[in-house]
Amino acid sequence: MSVERGELLSIVGSSGSGKTTLLNLLAGLDTPTSGVVGFEGMSLINMTRRERAAYRAHKVGMVFQSFNLIAHYTALQNVEMALLFNDTQPKERRRLSIEILEQLGLSDRITHRPSDLSGGEQQRVAFARAIVKQPEILFADEPTGNLDFENTQQILSLLTSLNKNGLTIVLVTHNLEMAKANSHRIIRMQYGKIIADEQTAKEIHA
Numbered sequence: 001m002s003v004e005r006g007e008l009l010s011i012v013g014s015s016g017s018g019k020t021t022l023l024n025l026l027a028g029l030d031t032p033t034s035g036v037v038g039f040e041g042m043s044l045i046n047m048t049r050r051e052r053a054a055y056r057a058h059k060v061g062m063v064f065q066s067f068n069l070i071a072h073y074t075a076l077q078n079v080e081m082a083l084l085f086n087d088t089q090p091k092e093r094r095r096l097s098i099e100i101l102e103q104l105g106l107s108d109r110i111t112h113r114p115s116d117l118s119g120g121e122q123q124r125v126a127f128a129r130a131i132v133k134q135p136e137i138l139f140a141d142e143p144t145g146n147l148d149f150e151n152t153q154q155i156l157s158l159l160t161s162l163n164k165n166g167l168t169i170v171l172v173t174h175n176l177e178m179a180k181a182n183s184h185r186i187i188r189m190q191y192g193k194i195i196a197d198e199q200t201a202k203e204i205h206a
């Protein structure tokens with residue numbers, strides 16, 4: 001499979017079909033036992049550990065199925081963490097992180113710890129952490145899986161606007177209707193294989 005620049009690609013499939021595994025391979029968090037994963041003509045497989053770490057630190061944003069926020073860090077510290085491996089100076093890390101949290105409507109939650117945040121707020125902190133470094137591609141694993149209708153709509157409009165601003169997004173979701181309404185292309189997985197790969201009516205923004 002390949003992902004095009006500017007695309008919002010959804011991956012759907014039942015539980016255990018391999019969606020998270022695929023995302024982890026694309027994001028360089030996992031290495032395949034066979035086959036190749038490439039980014040802009042470079043093979044992730046042939047990269048050194050250091051090069052792969054740089055790919056993750058600079059190019060890739062990731063939102064995990066379970067938010068994966070650090071429990072004893074505040075919202076702000078969780079977001080700043082993403083810039084630790086990104087050659088960003090401490091003051092700039094703080095400024096950028098506050099800015100993005102504000103953009104996501106979390107200005108009054110900056111010093112809260114994850115346990116004091118709602119599910120939707122935690123997910124927005126996870127998004128802030130993923131996009132604060134301005135990645136080239138965002139992988140989001142069921143980002144609305146545990147959210148109610150209102151929070152789901154918020155995350156969807158966030159994804160759509162990020163994508164309109166040029167961010168390439170690969171979104172894993174159980175919800176085929178949601179995928180159809182929001183993405184340019186849908187890949188369906190079953191038992192670890194891609195069984196369908198179809199464009200939707202939506203067009204990629206130039």
Ligand SMILES: Nc1ncnc2c1ncn2[C@@H]1O[C@H](COP(=O)(O)OP(=O)(O)OP(=O)(O)O)[C@@H](O)[C@H]1O
Nearest residue numbers: 013014015016017018019020021022065142174192
């Ligand atoms: N680290 C692992 N080692 C071995 N098998 C694994 C590992 N992680 C997942 N699996 C297995 O690989 C298959 C695919 O798992 P994966 O997590 O990719 O599914 P998924 O499509 O993301 O499911 P869900 O919708 O429930 O999140 C499953 O059968 C799972 O049990």
Ligand SMILES: [Mg+2]
Nearest residue numbers: 019020065141
């Ligand atoms: Mg999964």
